Amino acid sequence: MHICLKTHNKRSKILNNDNLNLPYYGFSEYLKQRYGERTYKLPVNLPAGCPNRDGRVATGGCIFCGEEGAGFELLPSFLPVREQLLKNKEYIGKKYNVQKFIAYFQNYSNTYFPYKVFCEYISQAIIPDVVAIYISTRPDCIYPEHMQFLKDMKEKTGVDITLEIGLQSINNETLKFLNRGHTVEDFFQAVERVKGYGLDVCAHVIQDLPMDTVEDIACCADQLSSAGVHQVKCHSLYILDGTVLGDLYQQGRFQVLPLEDFIKRTGVFLSHLDPSVVVQRLISRAPKERTLYCNHSTGWWKVHDMILEYMTKEGLSQGCSYQKP
Numbered sequence: 001m002h003i004c005l006k007t008h009n010k011r012s013k014i015l016n017n018d019n020l021n022l023p024y025y026g027f028s029e030y031l032k033q034r035y036g037e038r039t040y041k042l043p044v045n046l047p048a049g050c051p052n053r054d055g056r057v058a059t060g061g062c063i064f065c066g067e068e069g070a071g072f073e074l075l076p077s078f079l080p081v082r083e084q085l086l087k088n089k090e091y092i093g094k095k096y097n098v099q100k101f102i103a104y105f106q107n108y109s110n111t112y113f114p115y116k117v118f119c120e121y122i123s124q125a126i127i128p129d130v131v132a133i134y135i136s137t138r139p140d141c142i143y144p145e146h147m148q149f150l151k152d153m154k155e156k157t158g159v160d161i162t163l164e165i166g167l168q169s170i171n172n173e174t175l176k177f178l179n180r181g182h183t184v185e186d187f188f189q190a191v192e193r194v195k196g197y198g199l200d201v202c203a204h205v206i207q208d209l210p211m212d213t214v215e216d217i218a219c220c221a222d223q224l225s226s227a228g229v230h231q232v233k234c235h236s237l238y239i240l241d242g243t244v245l246g247d248l249y250q251q252g253r254f255q256v257l258p259l260e261d262f263i264k265r266t267g268v269f270l271s272h273l274d275p276s277v278v279v280q281r282l283i284s285r286a287p288k289e290r291t292l293y294c295n296h297s298t299g300w301w302k303v304h305d306m307i308l309e310y311m312t313k314e315g316l317s318q319g320c321s322y323q324k325p
């Protein structure tokens, strides 16, 4: 692993100005640069489905997916979008003393609605102080009509729009094991489609899937960088009771990786990632209930510190092994 001091120094300079000292391009830093102040996500819960659960692509969903889809800590989905946003804005705004917000459509596949229903939901997110809309979905739910609507809305309102799309692994065998119902190629085609409408992409990846190799992790960062994704959200695998993965884990048929491996993989991933890609986060937090395994029962801040220590010790920073094409 070679050290690229040029990238690191440049990043350090920017980060030090913000009183942060991360060896990667963190989300808070990006938000401050983009919106001039601290900006927080407001979660929105829609009664969304998922084609990987309802039989359109597959049944059962991804083997790690709980009943809440990929999200938790949400208001009930029967509440109107505007009401959810106003409630969360009031609460989060006061708690963190912030004035700017991102409406985050988090749970399940939020573009998986008929066109008119989708437009109605998303339009409700245009409220004062919401400066961006982030929408989680799958690679097979990037529909031209929906994207055109988002493009028009972005142009009309000036609100930034990012599609958060799950990739999880760069290895098609792993995607099959996870029952993701899409391939790596499907994901990159979806990225191209979203970018074609002038919208941003955030890729979701899991760093510690035991069937992936360290080479897969490096390759994943290389390919995401080449594809020009704007952001990544990294996950550590967590295992919920009542899921297929939970059953495999309890039967001793699925072993998690040691924490050290997760830390090393995260360092490798960041080293190979284009330094201009924003890193939304590095570690998952699991719901309190029904969690069988998460981060080796170590607090996420502690794991974060361990990643920083590892990167410092190895002289790593985001992009230090990235080769611009």
Ligand code: SF4
Residues within 6 Å of the ligand: 050, 051, 052, 053, 060, 061, 062, 065, 066, 069, 070, 107, 108, 109, 138, 166
């Ligand atoms: S794509 Fe998301 S919502 Fe659908 S099954 Fe997988 S994790 Fe769950």
